[in-house]
Amino acid sequence: MSNSSFVLLRQRKFLPFFVTQLSGAFNDTLFKSALTLLVTFYAAQYGGLSSAMASNLIAGVFILPFVLLSATAGQLADKFDKALLMRSIKMFEIVILSLAAFGLMQKVAWLLYLCVFLLGVHSAVFGPAKYAYLPQHLSSKEVVGGNGLVEMATFISILLGSLVAGELVHHGEQGVIVVALLCLVVAVVGYAASRFIPSTPALQSLKMNWNPLSETARNLRLAREDMAVFYAMIGISWLWFFGAIFLTHFAPLAKEMLHADERVVTLMLATFSIGIGVGSVLCEKLSRQQLEIGLVPFGAMGMSVFGIDLYFAIDGFVRSGVDSGALMGLGEFLRHGGSTRLLLDLFLLSLFSGLYSVPLYAMIQTFARPTHRARIVAANNIINALFMIVASVMALVLTQLGSNVAQIIGITALLNVLVAVYIFRLVPAFLLRFLAWVLTHLLYRVTFVNRQLIPASGAAIMVANHVSFVDALFLMAASPRPIRFVMDSQIFKIPVLSWLFKKLDAIPIASAKDDAFLLEAAFLQVAHELEDGQLVCIFPEGRLTTDGEMGTFRAGISKILSLHAAPVIPCALQGLWGSFFSRKYGAAMSRPFARGLFSKVQVVVGAPIAPERATPERLEAAVAALRAGIQ
Structure with missing residues (x-):
């Protein structure tokens, strides 16, 4: 103690x-x-x-x-x-x-x-x-x-x-x-x-x-x-x-x-x-x-x-x-x-x-x-x-x-x-939090910086860079409350895992090209969750990085804020590139000991940004600045 x-x-x-x-x-x-x-x-x-x-x-x-x-x-x-x-x-x-x-x-x-x-x-x-x-x-x-x-x-x-x-x-x-x-x-x-x-x-x-x-x-x-x-x-x-x-x-x-x-x-x-x-x-x-x-x-x-x-x-x-x-x-x-x-x-x-x-x-x-x-x-x-x-x-x-x-x-x-x-x-949140706890305590050496900036109550949106398939678990471990994650519809449909994602109130999303109806439904569901005072997390790049660098933040965040204004919390993940769960060596989860166990990972949380100032460009710059400040 x-x-x-x-x-x-x-x-x-x-x-x-x-x-x-x-x-x-x-x-x-x-x-x-x-x-x-x-x-x-x-x-x-x-x-x-x-x-x-x-x-x-x-x-x-x-x-x-x-x-x-x-x-x-x-x-x-x-x-x-x-x-x-x-x-x-x-x-x-x-x-x-x-x-x-x-x-x-x-x-x-x-x-x-x-x-x-x-x-x-x-x-x-x-x-x-x-x-x-x-x-x-x-x-x-x-x-x-x-x-x-x-x-x-x-x-x-x-x-x-x-x-x-x-x-x-x-x-x-x-x-x-x-x-x-x-x-x-x-x-x-x-x-x-x-x-x-x-x-x-x-x-x-x-x-x-x-x-x-x-x-x-x-x-x-x-x-x-x-x-x-x-x-x-x-x-x-x-x-x-x-x-x-x-x-x-x-x-x-x-x-x-x-x-x-x-x-x-x-x-x-x-x-x-x-x-x-x-x-x-x-x-x-x-x-x-x-x-x-x-x-x-x-x-x-x-x-x-x-x-x-x-x-x-x-x-x-x-x-x-x-x-x-x-x-x-x-x-x-x-x-x-x-x-x-x-x-x-x-x-x-x-x-x-x-x-x-x-x-x-x-x-x-x-x-x-x-x-x-x-x-x-x-x-x-x-x-x-x-x-x-x-x-x-x-x-x-x-x-x-x-x-x-x-x-x-x-x-x-x-x-x-x-x-x-x-x-x-x-x-199922018990089990997912357990997996998050195992990752952050037993498999990686994780440091959380300014996690107290994540609000304990009230509507808010978290945005983060997308490095690996376990990014959500690290963000979950950093948060004092449940998070509603917006996730790719193809991952959402994976057998067995689909049941788990539904239980966790995850929100499936697709591009306008793949499924315009699902895209609009996802925006409306996010707005509904925010109206209910929930914490929602999105990865504005829309995909996992393939080179370890951040991609351009897409305009979806602006659409969400137009439906329901809420403070936006920028978060940066560092140390997961090259891990078993990243795409550094091609397909993810193909080289389990690429970086070894107990690698250092940091999750840095930034100050909330008012919805009227939370443009995709400003959020991308905020996350990039957090990444740049990671030691």
């Missing part, structure tokens, strides 16, 4: 919020982890349920308030000052954990399950306020880093809560008392921190709808107004399904398959949490401080690969022989030959989960309407909860059908492949 993100920890707009969030996540984990261990390894004293049944019951009881209350919580966060709302929630947390302390000390199982439900209420109400708070106080450049810090803090809290719970429960009655008191102390610290969160007033007046069903339906309709936001919500909810399967099965996995004690459960939780934290931190580094949805497919691939391998790692561990007598301690587990692969799979699986999740959360915060942001987050929480409930039901059904924990994990990893393919088929 960049130093600029950690600077937020010294600012009042972020630090008190950060501590408040961290304390709540720590307490949730400490209490739920301690209770899960107690009902798994000391079942007779805490209700007598089987470990698998108790783990899924805790998960289900915690999730239920997200279904029941998220719609109302979203309205509260949009209607009232978010800082005041968070302080009230933290005060409620102190009451909950006072009851929980009594339940732990007296071994009152029903009260402990009630407190899990109440902590779910606490989190369901806190969530929309939390995610709506960040974009109201952070700049567009800080949102990804701020989300990364929050995700990192969340999973550091999970890590610490899991470690502390495991160690204290291992020490018996005295340890349980310390868990009870520690939860109370941390709740008080969280409330104290919340007192310093700066005022965050509502962005609009709002009449409350207390009917959760109708409000939930309305929130989902709001979310579907921008399908990119809605699909991001589905992607996040799938991650919660995926994570719920793993987190609820660590205890039964350790006890029933690995024959290991509660400290091994803690180690697995810690490994998972560290991986998520590392992935969240890496996300900003890999995205170069901007929203990079190309990391989502990368994360999904890693989740599937290492999830499937985890199944085989567990199977290999069991086949190599485990003592069916006394449970293995931590040292004995680590000395076992199969533990390294198992833990490495778990770490990498969670690391890729972090890469998957952060861009999706940032996408919702960036593109959701500011006045409805908290309710969009609430709708996301509802979908998350439904997915987690389905995960619990699926796990229970598979358990009843005779599946063991390893098989449930393997089935979930395979489902991840199918879900990822489905989501990326719905939103």
